[in-house]
Amino acid sequence: MPFNAVAFSWDGKYLATANQIYSLIPSPEDFVVKVWFLSPENLVNEAGSRLMSNLNLTQLEWEQYLISQSY
Numbered sequence: 001m002p003f004n005a006v007a008f009s010w011d012g013k014y015l016a017t018a019n020q021i022y023s024l025i026p027s028p029e030d031f032v033v034k035v036w037f038l039s040p041e042n043l044v045n046e047a048g049s050r051l052m053s054n055l056n057l058t059q060l061e062w063e064q065y066l067i068s069q070s071y
Contacts, residue, residue, distance in 0.1 A: 013039040044069060 005018040015036040023030055037043050048069050057065070 008038075013037065013042060 003017045004020050005016075007016045008014070009016070015038055017034050017036065019032045021030045021032065037046055044066070048066055062069070
């Protein structure tokens with residue numbers, strides 16, 4: 001999907017993308033903005049928070065998949 005706009009954060013840790021979905025009747029829902037984490041540390045932290053909130057990993061599973069992060 002092509003992007004209508006792309007911008008990096010001042011510190012280089014994030015990338016923001018914006019798309020417009022064209023439809024016959026324009027509405028606010030036609031615009032999609034996403035923020036992408038570029039820092040490996042941010043990626044690991046985000047993955048960890050999503051895993052813990054959605055999957056309820058056991059300590060053993062956590063240690064197996066997220067080796068460098070404390071439980």
